[in-house]
Amino acid sequence: MTENNTRQEGDTQDYSVDRLSETIGILTRRETEARILIPILRDLGEAFGKAAVLETVSRTIMNIAEEQGRELAKFMGGNTAKDFKEALAFWTRDDALEIEMKESAFQTLCFNVTRCRYAEMYRALGASDLGAVFSCNRDAALIRGFNPGAVMERNKTIMAGHPVCDFRYTFPGDQGEPSADGF
Numbered sequence: 001m002t003e004n005n006t007r008q009e010g011d012t013q014d015y016s017v018d019r020l021s022e023t024i025g026i027l028t029r030r031e032t033e034a035r036i037l038i039p040i041l042r043d044l045g046e047a048f049g050k051a052a053v054l055e056t057v058s059r060t061i062m063n064i065a066e067e068q069g070r071e072l073a074k075f076m077g078g079n080t081a082k083d084f085k086e087a088l089a090f091w092t093r094d095d096a097l098e099i100e101m102k103e104s105a106f107q108t109l110c111f112n113v114t115r116c117r118y119a120e121m122y123r124a125l126g127a128s129d130l131g132a133v134f135s136c137n138r139d140a141a142l143i144r145g146f147n148p149g150a151v152m153e154r155n156k157t158i159m160a161g162h163p164v165c166d167f168r169y170t171f172p173g174d175q176g177e178p179s180a181d182g183f
Helices: 020-024 026-048 050-076 081-095 117-124 128-136 138-146
Strands: 097-104 108-116 151-154 165-170
Touching: 026 050, 026 081, 026 117, 026 128, 050 081, 050 128, 050 138, 081 097, 081 108, 081 138, 108 117, 117 128, 128 138, 138 151
Parallel strands: none
Antiparallel strands: 097 108, 108 165, 151 165
């Protein structure tokens, strides 16, 4: 990129588009972010108060996640339950999550996460308290961006000490006619 933000001849990377997760995977991305943010947030918490800092960081991360949800719907070419189910491959890459599918239908997608390497990673970094802020809290905002009519329910997370994360998604019924496999 030149100083006036135009592409130079032969430059094929568009840095204005976030494609990092496609390249390195979300687990690696979250670890890299955490290793940078954890010491910064701890120092900011000491200087300005932990609650105020975490509230601001949480709000910012949820705004980012909502925008990422909109980008994901564009990338997937749709925002249906079927599209979101296919997108789960981004989060399960590198065995980051083990998922037990409970229901996959036209308007619903229900699964349990039975192993979460994201939670394992935050614990190993001594940041279990920040794991929910960095990862778990993104989920509702992401689906809001992906499909504003979709609803996510989750009552348990591995990050909070439960044996599973129980994801239950309901998508609006105006997504066209389902095919024989429920989609």
